[in-house]
Amino acid sequence: MMDRPVGVIGAGRVGTALGLALVRAGYELVGVNARSEASRQRAADVLPGTPLRDVPTLAKSAGILLLSVTDDAIGSVAAELADGGLLQPGQIVLHVSGACGLAVLAPATEAGAVPLAVHPAMTFPGLPTDADNLAGLAYAVTTRPHDRPLAEELVRDVGGVPVWIADEDRTLYHAALVLGANNLITLLAAAMEALMAAGVPDPGFVLAPLVRASMENALRHGDQALTGPVRRADVGTIEAHLRALRDRAPHLLPAYLDFGLNTARRSRRAALNEAGRLDEVIALLEARSAEARDDIDR
Known part of the structure; x- marks a missing residue:
């Protein structure tokens, strides 16, 4: 060649x-x-x-x-x-x-x-x-x-x-890269914005070790690497997050709801917690998502 x-x-x-x-x-x-x-x-x-x-x-x-x-x-x-x-x-x-x-x-x-x-x-x-x-x-x-x-x-x-x-799989391959790379940048930018709203002067310093560890764990273990209040079905903490975002950074609330719902559904599918407890989380996030959409429509 x-x-x-x-x-x-x-x-x-x-x-x-x-x-x-x-x-x-x-x-x-x-x-x-x-x-x-x-x-x-x-x-x-x-x-x-x-x-x-x-x-x-x-x-x-x-x-x-x-x-x-x-x-x-x-x-x-x-x-x-x-x-x-x-x-x-x-x-x-x-x-x-x-x-x-x-x-x-x-x-x-x-x-x-x-x-x-x-x-x-x-x-x-x-x-x-x-x-x-x-x-x-x-x-x-x-x-x-x-x-x-x-x-x-x-x-x-x-x-x-x-x-x-394969030729017929090319678009799906590229969509996967968008999910894993482009959307990751959007997510991290939103997280840094929320940290700055919370008074953190260097959000990258705070996030970097956590994000790198999470990424490595996800690449090795997939859904089994999930942690946090959604996997634990900690409804009280999730409710507190939603209130804080609504009051301090309302434009970030839809992203939290969308990613939270995806996390809850993947946790349920992977049996990472009791189905009933995860169903409660899913119902909460779906209801708040509907409310957020109604607020946007108004």
């Missing part, structure tokens, strides 16, 4: 980081196509010295075309490449979307290209250091069966571990 030069179309966060990782692994990067000022600046920051090229030039000179564009644009870029007669048989066209599979690359596939969907399971803030985090990651890979060796070689060249995801 290393004898195939790489061209990056679109200077998205994941694609530029992966492009840099490929260069470090020994691949030749022949250019980047970046249309917006923001993407040109990202290319300059992450891939300094890499020439900016138009799409036809990249397509002619690259054996691997890495599409680092928005999910909605992948299909149109693939069609542009195919309709323009810019692809060669056996040329690899690869996108880095977590949610999309091979269908968006259908025009390129029909033109004889090899379609790959390769998504590193990591967050990318768009920094030059993003590529440093790519080794050792799981990469969600979707390919045609006979193309697996190509994808596996590419992933292992950058130090990754391929995890094979």
Whole structure:
């Protein structure tokens, strides 16, 4: 694979980081196509010295075309490449979307290209250091069966571990990452906001050990790692939390109710407490959720 030069179309966060990782692994990067000022600046920051090229030039000179564009644009870029007669048989066209599979690359596939969907399971803030985090990651890979060796070689060249995801499972895979990563940030930001409202000057310092331990326990033990007043069915404490949030941080009350309900239902399903006691918690949280919705509607 290393004898195939790489061209990056679109200077998205994941694609530029992966492009840099490929260069470090020994691949030749022949250019980047970046249309917006923001993407040109990202290319300059992450891939300094890499020439900016138009799409036809990249397509002619690259054996691997890495599409680092928005999910909605992948299909149109693939069609542009195919309709323009810019692809060669056996040329690899690869996108880095977590949610999309091979269908968006259908025009390129029909033109004889090899379609790959390769998504590193990591967050990318768009920094030059993003590529440093790519080794050792799981990469969600979707390919045609006979193309697996190509994808596996590419992933292992950058130090990754391929995890094979069926085309039809790709969206569910990505939804799982949103639940576990994006929503976690929202939850922690809300927790820090509540701590600041309680007069804690450095909420990150307070939360960090607790969150890290909870995350490690959850990854090892799943629902069995649950602790706290919902699992204990401590109705009095939950009622006190709801009053405090309603009085001091009412905009955070819906999140507490929603997560509390999910926790209570998972605790009941996993038999972490007596079903009757957890049913009492569920009934309380459902009633308060209905009241909160009515308040919003009014």
